[in-house]
Amino acid sequence: MKKIVAFILIVVLGYLLTSFGPWYLIALAGFAGGLVLKNQWKGLFIGFLAGFILWAIHIYIMSSSSKSDLPSRMAEIFTLPNDTILILVSALVGGLMAGFGAAAGGSLRKGMTSK
Amino acid sequence: MRYLSFLIWSLITLGLCYLLNNPIGKLPALGKIVSPSHGFWRLLEGDLPNLPEEMIHENLKDEVQVVWDENLIPHIYAQNDEDLYFVQGYITASMRLWQMDFQNRAASGRLSEIVGEAALDFDLKTRRMGMELGNEKNFAVTMQDPYARMTYEQYAKGVNAYLNTLEEKDWPLEYRLLDMTPEPWSVFKTVQIATFAARPSTAEPNHDIAYTNFWEAYGFQDWELLYGGLDTCEDPIVDAPGTWDFEPVTSKAKALDIIVAPNDLQDKTEEDLIGGSNNWAISPKRSATGHALLASDPHVPLSLPNGSFITHLNSPNINVIGFCRPGVAPPLGAFNDSIAYGATNAQRNLSDWYKVKFTNPNKTKILVEDREVPVKRKINEIKIKGRKPVYDTIYYSDFGVIANHSELSARENEGWAYRWIAQDTSRVGVAVINMAQARNWAEFSRAMDQFDSPHVNYAYADAQGNVGIRVAGKTLVRQETEGLFLRDGTKSENIWTDYIPVEHRIEQYNPERGFVSSTNQFPVDSTYPYVINAWLYESKRNRRLNRLLAADSSITIKEMMRLQLDNYNLEASENLDYFLSMLDYEKLDPKAKVIYADLSNWDYMADPELTAQAYYHLWIVAIRDLAWDELDKDGLSLVDPSMYRTQQLLKEQPNLKWWDIDSTAVTEDARLLIQAAFEKMILEADEWQAENQELEFNWGNLKGTSQTHFTQLRPLSQDNLFVGGDVGILNASKKNWGAGNRLIVELDPEGPKAWGAMTGGQSGNPGSLWYTNLTDPWSKGEYFELDLYYSADNPKHLFISHFKPKQK
Numbered sequence: 074m075k076k077i078v079a080f081i082l083i084v085v086l087g088y089l090l091t092s093f094g095p096w097y098l099i100a101l102a103g104f105a106g107g108l109v110l111k112n113q114w115k116g117l118f119i120g121f122l123a124g125f126i127l128w129a130i131h132i133y134i135m136s137s138s139s140k141s142d143l144p145s146r147m148a149e150i151f152t153l154p155n156d157t158i159l160i161l162v163s164a165l166v167g168g169l170m171a172g173f174g175a176a177a178g179g180s181l182r183k184g185m186t187s188k
Numbered sequence: 189m190r191y192l193s194f195l196i197w198s199l200i201t202l203g204l205c206y207l208l209n210n211p212i213g214k215l216p217a218l219g220k221i222v223s224p225s226h227g228f229w230r231l232l233e234g235d236l237p238n239l240p241e242e243m244i245h246e247n248l249k250d251e252v253q254v255v256w257d258e259n260l261i262p263h264i265y266a267q268n269d270e271d272l273y274f275v276q277g278y279i280t281a282s283m284r285l286w287q288m289d290f291q292n293r294a295a296s297g298r299l300s301e302i303v304g305e306a307a308l309d310f311d312l313k314t315r316r317m318g319m320e321l322g323n324e325k326n327f328a329v330t331m332q333d334p335y336a337r338m339t340y341e342q343y344a345k346g347v348n349a350y351l352n353t354l355e356e357k358d359w360p361l362e363y364r365l366l367d368m369t370p371e372p373w374s375v376f377k378t379v380q381i382a383t384f385a386a387r388p389s390t391a392e393p394n395h396d397i398a399y400t401n402f403w404e405a406y407g408f409q410d411w412e413l414l415y416g417g418l419d420t421c422e423d424p425i426v427d428a429p430g431t432w433d434f435e436p437v438t439s440k441a442k443a444l445d446i447i448v449a450p451n452d453l454q455d456k457t458e459e460d461l462i463g464g465s466n467n468w469a470i471s472p473k474r475s476a477t478g479h480a481l482l483a484s485d486p487h488v489p490l491s492l493p494n495g496s497f498i499t500h501l502n503s504p505n506i507n508v509i510g511f512c513r514p515g516v517a518p519p520l521g522a523f524n525d526s527i528a529y530g531a532t533n534a535q536r537n538l539s540d541w542y543k544v545k546f547t548n549p550n551k552t553k554i555l556v557e558d559r560e561v562p563v564k565r566k567i568n569e570i571k572i573k574g575r576k577p578v579y580d581t582i583y584y585s586d587f588g589v590i591a592n593h594s595e596l597s598a599r600e601n602e603g604w605a606y607r608w609i610a611q612d613t614s615r616v617g618v619a620v621i622n623m624a625q626a627r628n629w630a631e632f633s634r635a636m637d638q639f640d641s642p643h644v645n646y647a648y649a650d651a652q653g654n655v656g657i658r659v660a661g662k663t664l665v666r667q668e669t670e671g672l673f674l675r676d677g678t679k680s681e682n683i684w685t686d687y688i689p690v691e692h693r694i695e696q697y698n699p700e701r702g703f704v705s706s707t708n709q710f711p712v713d714s715t716y717p718y719v720i721n722a723w724l725y726e727s728k729r730n731r732r733l734n735r736l737l738a739a740d741s742s743i744t745i746k747e748m749m750r751l752q753l754d755n756y757n758l759e760a761s762e763n764l765d766y767f768l769s770m771l772d773y774e775k776l777d778p779k780a781k782v783i784y785a786d787l788s789n790w791d792y793m794a795d796p797e798l799t800a801q802a803y804y805h806l807w808i809v810a811i812r813d814l815a816w817d818e819l820d821k822d823g824l825s826l827v828d829p830s831m832y833r834t835q836q837l838l839k840e841q842p843n844l845k846w847w848d849i850d851s852t853a854v855t856e857d858a859r860l861l862i863q864a865a866f867e868k869m870i871l872e873a874d875e876w877q878a879e880n881q882e883l884e885f886n887w888g889n890l891k892g893t894s895q896t897h898f899t900q901l902r903p904l905s906q907d908n909l910f911v912g913g914d915v916g917i918l919n920a921s922k923k924n925w926g927a928g929n930r931l932i933v934e935l936d937p938e939g940p941k942a943w944g945a946m947t948g949g950q951s952g953n954p955g956s957l958w959y960t961n962l963t964d965p966w967s968k969g970e971y972f973e974l975d976l977y978y979s980a981d982n983p984k985h986l987f988i989s990h991f992k993p994k995q996k
Contacts, residue, residue, distance in 0.1 A: 091225035096357075097205040099223070104201075113193055131224035139232035143361075143955040147221075147228055149903035150365075163222035163229075166208060170219075173204060177197035184190040 076119055079106040083123035083171055088131070099124055103171035107178020111186065120175025121168040128167030132160050211367045220364050226357040228364070231955035240282065242990045243353075247274055247345055252991040254279060258984045259972050260950035260958045261509075263500040265979075272503045273339050273517050275991050277346025277373070280497055280514050284952040285351065286360040287493050288515035289370055290898055292377045295319070295384035297570065302366050304573040312580055315568050317391065318589035318611040322383045322641075325613040327376050336618045340375040343517040347373035361954055362899060367573075373515070381515045382617060386610040386642040388463065389661070390538040395723045397541065398827040400449050400674045402819075405826075414846075416669075418710055419832040423730040425645055425659060425706045426696045429715045436717040437686050439665045445676040447543045450596035453604060454825050463487040464920025464927075465532035466729060466752070467647035468705035468737060469655035471698065476744040480649035480935040484521045484530020485752045485927040486511075487920050490895040492905055492960070493952035496520075496929050498944065500978065501624075508624045509942065509974050511929045514952075518620035521931055523940050525976060526627040527650040528933035532706045534643040534659055535722035537666070538609035540684075542587040542677030546601045554585055554603075556680050563590065587677040605677050607684060609662065614640035629656050629697055636660045637690050645706035651935045657704035659694035659711045662687055666719045688718055703737045705730070707918075727832045728758045728916040745943070748932045753969040754918040755794040760804050763835050764790070767807065770862040780870060794919075796888025796912045805890070805914060806872045810865035811838075814849050831916070838862070887912060893921050895947055895963070897954075904954050909947075909967050930971065943971035 087102035103124060107116035136144050136156070144156035153159050208219035221227045239256060250267040252275045257263060262279045266272035281288070293299055297314035299307035331337045351370055363370060395415075403411050464487040475481050488495050496511035499519065510519020521530035545555045553560040563583040570578045583590040588607030592598055615638035622635035623646075632648055636658045639646075643661030648654075664671075665686040675682050694712045696704055709730035711720060736751060737743070768788060776784060783803055790800035808831060815834055819826040828834075837844060842858035849856050849864060856864065876890060883889045888910040897904035911926070913919030921927065930945040945966045951958035965972070980988055 091223065095209075096219050096223035096226040097209055100201050100205060113197060128224055132229050135224060135229045135232055139234050139955070140957055141232045141955045141959075143228065143232055146903040146954060150901060159222075163224070163227065166219060166222055167224075170201070170204060170208075173197060173201040177194060177201050180194040180197050181191070184194050187190060 075109060076115065079109040079116075079119050079175070080123045082106045082109060083120060083175065084127045087124060087127050087167075087171060097170065099127075099167055100170045100174035103174025104178035106171070107175035107180070108182045110175065110179045111182040113176045113180040113183065116175035116177075116179030117172045121172030123175075124171025125164045125168030127171075129160060129164035132163055136160065216365050216367055220357075228361050228955065230357060231361055231953055233951075233953065233956045233958075235957070236987060237951055237953075237956050237958055239987050240278075240989045242992065243278070243349075244992045244994055245274075245349055246994040247342075247349065248991055248993040250993060253980070254989040254991070255978060255980050255982075255985050256987045256989070257975075257978055257982070258986060259498075259962065260986065261498045261500060261974070263978045264502060266503045269335075269503050269505055270338060270342050271991070272501055272506065273342035274346040274349070276499060276501060276512075276517055277343035277348075278350045278991070279346075279989075280499070280512070281347040281350035281373070283950060284493060284497055284514035285347070285370060286362040287898065287952050288347070288373070288377075288381070289368075290362070291384075292380055292515060295380045297568075300570055300572040302368050302573060305575060308570065308572060308578065311570050312578075315570070315580065316582060316589055316591040316593070317606060317608060318584075319380070319383050321584070321589075321611040322386075322614065323376065323379050326383060326615075326617060327379045329613055329615050330375065330379060330617040333618045336621055337375070339517050339621055340378050340617065343378070344373045344375055360952065365899065365901070378516050379617060381513065383610050383614070383641075385513070386614075389533040389643040390536050390609050390641065393723050393827075394539050394541075395827050396539075396672065396674055397449050397453055398825050399672055400447065401824055401826055403446060403673065404448055405824075413837070414829040414833065418725060419727040419830055419836075421710060421714060422727075423734050424709060424713050425657060425711045425730075426694050427713045428696060428699070429713045432692075432716050434692055434717075436692065437665045437689065439667045439670065439686055439719075440681045441667060441670050442676065442679060442681060444669055444673070445679070445682070447674040447676055449674055450594045451823055452596050453594040463533060463925050464708065464726075464729065464915065464917075464922075466705070466707045466733060466918055467530040467532050467645065468703060468733065468751075469528075469647045469649035469657070470737070470743050470748075471655050471702040472653040474702040474737075474741050474743055476742040476747075477934050477936070479937070480651070480653050480655055481743065481745070481748055482523070482528040482530060482647060482649040482655075482933045482935070483748050483752060483931070484647065485930045486521065486531060487925055488928040490893065490924055490926050490928055490947055492895045492897040492948050492954075494928055494946050494948040496946065497950060498946065498974070500976070506625055507976055509976055510624065511931070516620070518624045520620065521929065522624055523931075523933045523935075523942055523974075523976070524624065524626075525651070525940060527632060527648060528931075528935060528940065528942070529623060529632065529646050529648045530931055531644040531646050532708055534645045534661055534706075534711060535708060535725060536609075536643050536661065536663060537671050537721045537723065538643070538664060540588070540607045540671045540675055542605040542607065542675045542682065543597070544585060544587055544590055544603050544605050544677035546603060549601060551583065551601075551603070554587075554590075555678050556586075557678070561585070585677075586680075586683045609643075609664070610641050612640065612662065614662070616640060616642070628652070629654055632656070633658060633695065637693075645708075645711070647704055647706060649933065649935050651937045651940070653935075654698055655704050656697040657695065657706060659706075663718075663720075664688070666721065668719055669721075670719070672721060692718070701738060705733050705737060707733055724830060726916070727830075729918050729920065732756060732758045732918060745932060745934060745941075749943070749969070749971060751918060752927065752930050752932070755912040757792045757794045757801065757804070757914065757917055759808075759831065759835075759916050760790070760801075761792045763808075764792070764804065766839060767811075767862055767866075770859045771866060772863070780866070783870065794887060794912045794914050794917050796891075796910045797886050799886050801887040801912070801914070802885065802890045803869060803873065805887070806869040807865055810868040810872065811862060814861055814865050814868065815846060817850050818846065891921075891923055893923055893926060896924060906948075906960055906963060909963065911967050930966075931974075932971065940976060942974040942976070944974045945969075945971045
C-alpha cells in the first residue's frame with residue numbers, strides 16, 4: 074500500500090513541480106516518495122519506476138500528438154538508433170533522478186526513525 | 189553514522205542534477221533537452237504551429253490582425269505603420285528568433301563565444317574587415333531619417349516583446365543545443381546584419397593575393413592570358429552603346445604597383461561564390477497576359493531555416509509582400525500593388541589589400557610618401573567558450589584596417605591594410621523602406637540612389653507596363669587592373685577618393701527589346717566610360733536567358749516558371765562536341781564507349797535523373813584539375829582560371845605549356861589532357877558508385893543538393909534533394925547553393941498576381957511541420973500563390989492572431 078502511495082505521490086508531485094519549476098525537481102518528488110517508503114532500496118526502486126514511467130508516458134503523449142520528425146533528428150544528434158530509444162533514454166534520466174531522490178528520502182526517514 | 193547513507197544518496201542526486209543541468213564538453217545540458225517539461229519535446233508542434241492567439245501590449249496604438257495562410261505566411265493588417273513594424277518584429281521573432289540572433293553574432297565576429305575555438309579564425313577574419321566602421325555610419329544615417337528610425341525601432345521592440353514572453357524552457361531548440369542565451373534585439377543589430385550582407389558582392393572572393401602570387405611566379409603576360417580582361421562581353425546587363433553621354437571622373441591612382449606577398453599572407457576565401465541569381469522583367473508587348481511580368485530567383489546558401497521569411501505588410505500606407513531577412517524589417521525582393529522588384533548580386537572589385545609601413549615598433553604611425561601619419565589603435569577582445577579570450581590589435585588608416593595578417597611582415601614593421609566599400613556609409617536601411625513603398629520608376633530609382641552597398645542589380649516592373657533595371661551600389665573610379673593586385677600603402681594617390689557619381693549610374697528603363705535581365709554578368713556595354721572589374725562574371729546564364737526571352741514575343745506565366753527551372757547546360761552545348769572529338773573512339777574500351785554514346789546523345793539538359801550531366805560534370809572538373817595542376821601548390825595561395833577561359837584556351841591554344849600534366853612523363857597537349865581527364869572521370873564515377881552503393885549513379889544523386897542548418901548539424905539539415913541544374917545554368921542549384929526563393933509577379937493594374945517558392949519552410953522550429961514543408965514542392969518546381977488581398981475570409985487560412993493595445 075505504501076508503495077502505491079509513494080508511486081502516485083512521485084508521479085503527481087513530479088509532474089506538478091516540473092511544470093512550474095525547473096526540470097530537476099523530479100528528484101524532489103522522488104525524495105517525498107522516499108520519505109513515505111522509509112527505505113532507501115525500496116525508494117530507489119519505486120522512485121526509478123515512477124520517474125521512468127511518468128517521463129516515458131509524458132513524452133509519448135507529447136510526441137504522438139505531433140507528426141514532426143524532430144525526435145528522430147534528435148536521436149541522430151545523440152547517435153541513438155531511433156526515436157523510441159531516445160524516449161527510453163529520456164525516461165531513464167527521469168527514473169534515475171526520481172530514484173536517487175527517493176533513495177535519499179528513504180534513507181533520511183529511516184535514519185530518523187531508527188534508534 | 190545513521191545519516192551516512194542519506195548523505196551519500198543526497199550527494200549522488202545533487203551531483204546528477206548538476207551534471208545534467210550543465211553542458212559537459214560538447215554535450216549540451218541533457219536534462220534541459222530530454223525532460224518532458226523543459227526539453228525539446230515541448231517544441232514538437234501538432235497539426236497547427238504554436239501561434240499567439242491574443243497579445244496585448246502597451247506599445248500598440250490600435251488592433252492588429254495577423255492572418256496566417258496555408259503556407260504559414262503571415263498577412264499583417266495594421267492600422268498604422270508603428271503597429272505594423274512592431275507586430276512584424278514580434279511575428280518574425282516567433283518564427284526565427286534564434287536565426288536572427290545567431291546571424292547577428294556571426295556578423296559581429298562573436299561565434300567563438302558560442303562554439304568555442306573552432307570559430308576563432310572566422311571571428312578574427314570578420315573583425316578585421318572593418319565592418320564596425322560601416323556599421324556606425326549606417327546606423328547614424330538610418331537614425332537621421334525619422335521614418336526609418338521608427339521602422340527599425342518598432343521592429344526591435346516587437347522582437348523584444350516576443351522575447352519577454354519566453355521562459356527558458358520555451359527558447360528555441362538551438363539555444364539549448366549550443367548553451368546560448370538569447371539577447372535583446374536593437375536597431376544596431378539590424379544594421380550589422382545589413383553590412384555583413386555586402387560580402388558576397390564586393391569582398392568574397394577577393395583574388396588580390398592569389399593574383400599577385402601568380403604574377404610573382406609566372407609573370408604578367410601569363411596572368412593576362414589566364415585571368416586578364418573579361419571572359420565574354422556578350423550580353424551585359426545594360427547594352428546601350430553610345431548612350432553614355434557624360435564626362436567621366438578619372439582615377440588618380442597608380443594603376444599597377446606590384447607588391448610581393450610574404451608566403452604567410454593567405455587569401456582566406458578559396459571557394460567560387462558565383463551563386464547564380466537571375467532576375468528579369470517583361471514589357472506588356474512581350475507578355476501573353478498583356479501586363480508587365482517580373483521574375484526573381486536569388487541563389488543563396490541553401491540553409492535551414494531559409495535565409496528569408498515571407499511576410500505580407502499591410503497598413504493604410506503600405507501593402508507589400510516580400511522576402512524579408514529575419515532581423516531586417518523591409519523586404520529585399522517584393523511586390524506591392526504598383527511595382528515588383530528583385531535582386532541579383534552585382535560582383536565588383538571593391539576590396540583592396542595594401543602593404544603599409546609602420547615608422548616605429550610601437551606602431552603608432554605609418555609612412556605615407558615621406559610623412560609620418562598617425563593610426564588609431566583598437567584592441568578587439570574575442571571571448572572564446574572554454575578558454576581565455578584572445579586579444580587582437582587592429583589599426584585604422586586611410587588605407588583601411590591594418591591587422592596582423594602576416595607574421596613575416598610584422599617582423600619588418602610592415603602591415604597589411606584591408607579596404608572595403610562596406611567600411612563606407614550605406615543608406616541601404618532607408619533605401620529598402622522607400623523601395624517597398626515606391627509607386628513608380630521615378631520613386632524606385634530615387635530609392636536606389638541610396639542603395640550604396642550591398643551591390644545588387646535590381647529588376648523592376650510596374651502596373652503601368654514599364655520595366656527597368658538598375659545596377660545599384662556606390663562604386664569606385666578605377667584604372668585598368670587597379671585593385672586586382674596587392675597595392676602600395678605608402679602612396680597617398682592609392683587611397684580611395686573618387687567614386688562614380690550617381691548621375692553616371694548604369695540603369696535602363698523600357699528598352700526597345702521589351703525586357704530587362706541580369707544574371708551576375710558584366711554590367712554594361714564597352715562604351716560605358718568607366719573601368720569595371722570583378723574576379724568573376726557570369727558568362728552563360730545571361731546568354732541563355734536573353735536568347736530565350738528575345739525569341740518569345742508572348743511570354744506566359746508558365747514560361748516564366750519554366751525559365752527559372754531551366755536546366756539547359758549552355759556550356760556543355762558549346763564544348764561537348766569539341767571534347768568528344770578529342771577522344772579516339774576506336775581505342776576506347778567497351779565501358780568508355782557506352783559513356784561516349786551517352787554523352788553524344790545528350791540533349792544538354794542537366795536533369796537530375798540523367799547520367800550524361802553527371803559524366804560531363806566530372807569530366808570538366810577533371811579537365812580543370814589537370815589543366816591547372818601547376819597551381820595546386822602547398823603554402824601558396826593561387827586560384828584556377830575560370831571554366832570559360834579554360835575551355836577557350838584549350839580550343840584556341842592546344843599546345844600551351846599549361847596543358848602538360850606535371851605528374852606524367854609525357855608532355856600533354858590539349859588533346860592528351862582531355863583524354864586523361866576522360867579516364868579520370870570514369871575512375872571518379874566508379875569511385876562514387878563504390879562509396880554510394882545504395883544510390884543510382886545520376887546527376888541528382890551525384891550532386892546531392894542539401895540544405896544545411898546554421899549549426900552545421902547534419903540531423904537538423906535536409907540532405908539529397910533530388911534537383912537538377914548546376915553552375916552556369918539558369919537553375920544554378922549546386923550542392924549547397926540554389927534558388928532558395930523564387931518569385932514571379934504579373935503586374936495586373938486590377939491587382940497583381942504572384943507566385944512564390946522557397947526551400948525549407950516559414951517556421952524555424954525543427955519541431956514544426958512547417959520547418960521543411962515547402963522543400964518538396966520546391967524540388968518539384970511547384971509554386972504557391974502570393975495574395976496581396978489575402979484575408980480572414982479565405983477558407984484556407986490556418987489561424988488568426990490578434991494584437992491589441994492595453995486598455996487605458
